[in-house]
Amino acid sequence: MHKGLPALALAAGLALATTFASAQSVTLYGILDTGIEYISHAGPNNSSLVRMPANTGSLPSRWGLRGDEDLGGGLHALFMLENGFNVRAGDLNQGGRLFGRQAWAGLSNRYGTLSFGRQYSMTFWVMSDADILGPDLYGSGSLDNYIPNARSDNTVAYKGVFSGLTVGATYSFGRDSGGTGNSPGQGTCAGQTPGQMTACRQVSAMLKYDTAWFGVAGAWDEQRGGAGAAASFFNGAAAVPLTSSSDKDTRWQLNGYVKGGNWKAGAGWLGRRVQTASAAVADVNSDMFYVGALYQFSPAFALDGEVFRMLNARQNARATMATLRGTYFLSKRTAVYTQVAWLGNSEHAAYSVSSGGAGGSPTAGTSQLGVNVGMRHTF
Numbered sequence: 001m002h003k004g005l006p007a008l009a010l011a012a013g014l015a016l017a018t019t020f021a022s023a024q025s026v027t028l029y030g031i032l033d034t035g036i037e038y039i040s041h042a043g044p045n046n047s048s049l050v051r052m053p054a055n056t057g058s059l060p061s062r063w064g065l066r067g068d069e070d071l072g073g074g075l076h077a078l079f080m081l082e083n084g085f086n087v088r089a090g091d092l093n094q095g096g097r098l099f100g101r102q103a104w105a106g107l108s109n110r111y112g113t114l115s116f117g118r119q120y121s122m123t124f125w126v127m128s129d130a131d132i133l134g135p136d137l138y139g140s141g142s143l144d145n146y147i148p149n150a151r152s153d154n155t156v157a158y159k160g161v162f163s164g165l166t167v168g169a170t171y172s173f174g175r176d177s178g179g180t181g182n183s184p185g186q187g188t189c190a191g192q193t194p195g196q197m198t199a200c201r202q203v204s205a206m207l208k209y210d211t212a213w214f215g216v217a218g219a220w221d222e223q224r225g226g227a228g229a230a231a232s233f234f235n236g237a238a239a240v241p242l243t244s245s246s247d248k249d250t251r252w253q254l255n256g257y258v259k260g261g262n263w264k265a266g267a268g269w270l271g272r273r274v275q276t277a278s279a280a281v282a283d284v285n286s287d288m289f290y291v292g293a294l295y296q297f298s299p300a301f302a303l304d305g306e307v308f309r310m311l312n313a314r315q316n317a318r319a320t321m322a323t324l325r326g327t328y329f330l331s332k333r334t335a336v337y338t339q340v341a342w343l344g345n346s347e348h349a350a351y352s353v354s355s356g357g358a359g360g361s362p363t364a365g366t367s368q369l370g371v372n373v374g375m376r377h378t379f
Contacts, residue, residue, distance in 0.1 A: 023071075024067060024070075028064075029066070031060070031376065031378050032087055033057070033376040034056055034088060035372050037050070037373075038371045039354055042360045042361070051356070053354060055357070057374045058337060059376065061084070062082055062084050063085075064082035064102070066081075076109070080103070080104055103118040104119050105117060113157075115158075119151060119152065121172075122169065129266060130268045131147075132304050135147075139323065140306075141355040142351065142353055142354060143321065145232075152172035155171065157169070159206075166206070166208040166210070168205065168208075169203075170205075172201060173191060175201075175202040176190060186229065187228050187231075189226040190227070198246075199225070200245075204219065214257065217255055219252070224242075224245050225243055225249075226242070228243075230242055231249045235310075235349045236364050247275065248273070248275045249274050250273045251271065251272050254269050265291075266290075268289070268290055270288045270290075284312070286310060288310050289309045301326070301327070303325070305324040306322075306323050316346070317349035317351075318345075319351040320343070321342065321353060325337060325339035336376075337376070338372070339371075340371050341369070345365055345366060347365045348365065350362055350363060354370050
């Protein structure tokens with residue numbers, strides 16, 4: 001009789017686990033994207049550089065787990081764990097975090113999703129349609145490396161969709177609790193300290209309206225300063241220290257897109273305003289404009305491109321970049337691509353055509369050519 005009790009308990013436990021599992025779905029997914037690039041006029045000697053870049057020509061490599069449990073009555077429990085890595089060496093991105101791209105849990109119903117953890121800010125989501133190239137090696141991240149890395153730790157986020165209108169907001173209590181540099185050029189900023197409740201705070205908000213053939217969007221994203229924080233403009237000038245909780249690094253956005261059966265075009269503006277409490281540190285502003293288009297010639301081949309213009313009067317730095325990319329789809333999951341980009345710097349600017357890692361920046365006033373060939377596989 002006693003021997004039967006453990007077996008009965010085990011059977012009941014297995015039955016209960018099966019019941020719970022049937023109401024939950026967990027998906028393993030990933031992207032491997034790698035390639036080789038050539039950059040002209042790189043480094044202090046303006047030499048040619050051939051390398052396997054950290055970022056790649058399509059979508060950064062990752063693997064992740066996402067889950068969805070139906071709690072009944074339209075309520076769902078959700079989670080996302082997403083790891084970012086480099087194929088070239090198998091090393092971790094996002095400062096060495098295990099789940100550096102995303103790590104959050106939340107609840108969702110017809111009124112939207114409320115989530116908690118490491119998450120994208122609204123800067124990322126508002127550019128997802130209008131920025132044609134997206135987080136590309138030769139995309140908007142070359143002129144502002146925060147754009148493809150727009151995420152924060154310790155974040156509460158809300159996003160809801162209502163008849164084509166998307167509203168969203170995030171609030172981070174400390175955008176870089178790992179102290180490893182959450183986003184290139186932003187320094188570190190672990191969290192608030194006694195007497196400085198807004199130190200390292202990040203707040204963002206978004207409004208986005210989409211129809212079957214066009215969409216428009218706007219966003220605001222403000223980062224407060226704190227110990228270790230800085231603001232880099234990626235143009236060769238020294239980073240602006242943001243050590244006070246009164247210091248602000250703010251980005252405003254407006255953009256839109258139109259699309260048809262096999263084509264899409266998008267354009268937008270991103271204005272950045274860095275304001276410091278110290279009279280010894282000058283405020284800096286920049287404005288980036290972009291326009292791009294995509295055409296799907298056949299199920300197997302697509303061509304897209306984008307032109308960017310960066311203006312920074314305070315640091316007397318300007319740049320123009322143009323990128324053209326062709327993608328051939330070997331299957332639903334595997335594609336190869338080639339892209340070419342040219343970047344022209346003004347006399348005092350040293351933007352780099354490539355966001356693929358350190359060492360690719362030219363000297364001030366020097367133009368650059370970038371060529372990248374690669375492949376992508378999804379699972």
